[in-house]
Amino acid sequence: MPPENWEIWLDTQLSPIIAKWMAEYLGSVVKSSYSLQLNNLSDTAIYNMAKAHGNVILISKDADFDELVNRLGSPPKLIVIKKGNCDNREMWEFIKPNITKAIRILTTSNVDIVELD
Structure with missing residues (x-):
């Protein structure tokens, strides 16, 4: 669970049900x-909105966010999902076992990007 002052934003490739x-x-x-x-919105616009908001962890399958965070820094922090297309339940079952650890790494260290693969 992230600290109270953090929000998690899911990118467009991930369903609102997730x-x-x-x-x-x-x-x-x-x-x-x-x-x-x-x-x-463009990836750059989303990145800028998350940066302006502050403590945001973006979760995305889009490699462009990886490049943006590497080039422009954090916040936002980023979790990159390395899994192909699948239904919502399968995607959630892929994310669920490692999400808590990934969030803890991002919110308690200098690490800006965690990949789930």
């Missing part, structure tokens, strides 16, 4: 790109 399941599992604030109205 945000709901993750919020219930973690007991934390988890928002989908749709609830944030980010689904039609």
Whole structure:
């Protein structure tokens, strides 16, 4: 579970239902790109909004965020999902076993990017 002052934002490739399941599992604030109205914005615009917000962990399958965080720094911190297309339940079952550890690494260290593969 992330500290209270952190939010988790899921990128467009991840369904809003995964945000709901993750919020219930973690007991934390988890928002989908749709609830944030980010689904039609460029990756750079999403990165800039997350940076302006502060303590945000982006979760994405998009390699562009990896490049943005490496080039421009954090926040936001990033969890990169390295899994191909699948249904929502399978994706959540892939993420769930490692999400708590990934969040802990990002919120308690100087690590900016964690990959789940």
